[in-house]
Amino acid sequence: MSALGMKFVHAADLHLDSALAGLERYEGAPVHRIRGATRAALVNLVDLALAEGAALVLFAGDIYDDDWKDYSTALFFRAQLLRLAKEGVQVVWLRGNHDAASQLQKHLDLPATVTELPHKRPGSRVFDELGVVVHGQGFESRAVTENLALAFPEPLSGLVNIGMLHTSVTGRPGHAPYAPCTLSDLVNKGYDYWALGHVHQREVLCESPWVVFPGNLQGRHVREPGAKGATLVEVGGGRVLSVEHRALDVVRFGVCRVDAAGCANADDVVVAVRDALGAAVTGAEGRLLAARVQVEGATAAHGELSRDPERWAAQIRALAAEVAGDDLWLEKVRFATRDRTDLAELCRRDDAIGQVFRGLAAVRDSAEARAELARELSVLSSKLPAALRSGPLALGWDDSASFDLLLDDVEQLLLPRLVGRGEP
Ligand SMILES: [Mn+2]
DSSP: OSSSEHHHHHBBOOBOOOTTTTTGTTTTTOOHHHHHHHHHHHHHHHHHHHTTSEEEEESSSBBBBBOSSSSHHHHHHHHHHHHHHHOOOOOEEEOTTTTTTTTTOOOOOOOOOOOOOOOSSOOOEEEETTEEEEOHHHHHSSOOOEEEEEEEEOOOOSSEEEEEEOOOOOBBTTTTOSSSSOOHHTTTTTTTTTEEESSSSOOEEEEEEEEEEOSSSSSSTTTSSSEEEEEEEETTTTTTEEEEEEOOOEEEEEEEEEOOOOSHHHHHHHHHHHHHHHHHHTTTTTTTTEEEEEEEEETTTTTHHHHHHHHHHHHHHHHHHHHGGGGGGEEEEEEEEESSSSSHHHHHHHHHHHHHHHHHHHHHOOOHHHHHHHHHHHHHHHTTTTHHHHHHTTTOSSSHHHHHHHHHHHHHHHHHHHOOOOOO
């Protein structure tokens, strides 16, 4: 324990053993490293707690992704808890929507140093010797829609009060609105630190008192980009002294955006991608970088890229292997460049080409035309494999934004073919 006070580690959303669905279908995916990443990040978390002399570790829900297929996930978690127990580190956890009481049917006893907070009512675990109390309530069922925070106990005087809750607070994009509450519900409770879980993006909602989403421990796909880890907190003299995020991930996901506006041709684009990937690999600090390359911008290279995207994607994959070998995997190479032709001007042309682009613009603007196209696409959609209909690989034509993107793609596919700019 440090001279100043007591340290604890706040983590959430481990989602142990969950990983990108359908990973095997991705070109050259380092399946084992990615599948093992949530476990390796937990090992890093325990290493951190031990190295920092933390006295307490908090898991604010979604330790498990779902009911265990077998006991191996739980055995692994237990083995890591035992490493903490041997050094006298206490653990408090509660259930989130993914590992709600109704979801997890199997059971494995945990070491005596581990406390689960109740899920039928709020409960508190007092650590007099540490000067802290942890209040919280886990999820009984997957979809908890009531405001659990309101019924949390009053703060105990003379102790640092920590509230633990799996919640979307007032709602966060991409996260189900479970155990909703307002920030002032939390702030007004009079606790010193709110250890939240559920939202996978790290976010500090308030510093007085501290209200913190540590984010998930390890990103699992490209929509969970950037550094992932846990929050290290030091308390002393009855208050929070410091709060810092520590990166604990072993695979770093990210989107590597490359602006091709200044590129004269596809070879130039390849060079620009190489530079961007080099910088991204440096930023990942020795971890495996799982990157999606997105080439953007209005560029003279658009025609060349759009005529043979497979070739240029392969060219980019080849150079990725040169840049960083096994420490870089390109999840996807996406060309989202635009032709430099002025579309508005094109639409004014009094010929067949003008008519084509006016037609496309009309589809974009007409609710009826969009609905008709959506009907045709849904017939096509229903024939796709399940993995392409939902989940991280989904083509997603059902919302208006992705529909617009689809129309963009059609326009940009047609432009170099019809207008012929950059034709060799
Ligand atoms: Mn959750």
